[in-house]
Amino acid sequence: MAHDHWENCVAHFDAQVDVFAAEYFGRPDVHCVLVAAAGFDPRSLGIATLLAGHLGDRLSGLFVREERGTPEASLVTAADQNAEQLRALVPGCEIASVDIFGDDNAPIAGARVASVIRSHSIPAETTDIVLDMTALSIGVAFPAARLLLDYCESRGIAFHIMIASNPELDDAIASEPGDRxxxxxxxxxxxxxxxxxxxxxxxxxxxxxxxxxxxxxxxxxxxxxxxxxxxxxxxxxxxxxxxxxxxxxxxxxxxxxxxxxxxxxxxxxxxxxxxxxxxxxxxxxxxxxxxxxxxxxxxxxxxxxxxxxxxxxxxxxxxxxxxxxxETVRYDFDPAKPTVVATAEMRVHLLLSGPAYSELGAAAGAAPEITAPVSDPPA
Structure with a gap:
């Protein structure tokens, strides 16, 4: 499917993400599924907290817990704590474990996450699906995005990508790469x-x-x-x-x-x-x-x-x-590092498909009807 409308893609940054979320997801006719990570990353809760605050029981969730070998106990503890908070934010959500490597150490994340998404029951009243890429690995996020985008485009559902970015925190998370x-x-x-x-x-x-x-x-x-x-x-x-x-x-x-x-x-x-x-x-x-x-x-x-x-x-x-x-074999992360604590998150929202773009076919170049302002990020 052509994506010519991406040249005029609806996007919001930082404070405008909060404005958009309040005006759009606060509408009573919006029913949303959030697909995100349930790992150790301290940013895992940001987007879920934002959406839960506006959607309440109109939000359901599929949270992916990436499993790699034998991680450090501190990271397992952090992941467990994040998972419990996600369950509290989105009651009835599914937390699915996804093996990143098979028994022969071959990377299998893409196939496993595809299976998890296909088997997940998406409520019939769903109007929007949000993929939170913040703490998902590329080997999981990219296949998930493609599957969900295809699903949404075939059913007229709005598909969003949201990210809580912190480049300094990214730098503080060390990783050991695999060999394939x-x-x-x-x-x-x-x-x-x-x-x-x-x-x-x-x-x-x-x-x-x-x-x-x-x-x-x-x-x-x-x-x-x-x-x-x-x-x-x-x-x-x-x-x-x-x-x-x-x-x-x-x-x-x-x-x-x-x-x-x-x-x-x-x-x-x-x-x-x-x-x-x-x-x-x-x-x-x-x-x-x-x-x-x-x-x-x-x-x-x-x-x-x-x-x-x-x-x-x-x-x-x-x-x-x-x-x-x-693929990454293991992560090494110390959340107490001063640079991690001191830097604020940058939030991004992208609307990749959905009814908001329907007017573009009738009036080429016309902006979709979204009430929250669309703006460029600060330089």
Missing amino acids: PIAVRGFAGVDQSDATLDIARIWVPQLAKGRAAALTDIGRSIRGTYKICPVVPFPARDPRRADALIAEYESQLVDEWQVDPRDLVYVSESNPLDCYRTLSTLARRYSDAVDQIFVPSIILSPIGSRVMAAGALMAAIEHDLPVQYI
Whole structure:
């Protein structure tokens, strides 16, 4: 299904998310299903708390608990506490455990979360489904988003993505990558096995603090890369974040990937539509540039910020781009770190489908009828 309306995607940021939630989800005719994480991340409760406050018993929930090996006891305790609070916020919700790895240590998160979503009973009166990507891994969030978007579009239900972002907290969560780079389920891209022209691959990895080992392994698994265009956050809450990432990845950028500085892709840390539009432009221009000479292939690897990953998700769906990823074996996180406590969350809301866009067909370019104001995030 075409998603031309995403060029005029309804989006809200920070305080405007609260305004939108009050005006939209506060309406008595709205019945919502929230799909989110039930893990250790302290941000897991933010969106659920916001929606429960406006929807009450009109909110139902499916909360995913990602299971990986033998995690630290402190993380298990934090996840248990979050799960109990989610049960209190959304009575009658389902909390489903999803194994990230199989018995042979192969990544199976996409297949498992797809099974959980398909078996979940969505109430007949549902008007809206919200996917909270805040604390879901990419291997779970991307397949879930694709399934839920397809479900909503086939039934005329509104589909939202919401995120409570904190880049400093992302940096404080250390992760150990697995050893098997894979295509995210549902994001293998177009089958090019019978292509008559040579395939020219561009790899677009999202740089994130402490994830160099994962990106190095992903990069080595992609054969015949024509060009590598790393994504860095700019503008960002910390104006030097992009510089710090370039310094951290210097050996990969210079020695291994041989990246021309002109090939760095700068996208906003706070606005997923900036990432979506930038990657969409890259996909269209590259396709036009190599038409009838090469078969273009742009491979995304969104690791780190979920806000930027949401933009990559939209571009991957619209242009059928492959997403190459490596699952995390274990996390290491100390919630008492001063940087985690001191920084505020940035909230994002995206409306990807639903009746609000129906007028766009009748009046091209017209904005959907949403009473809450739509605004750009602060620079």
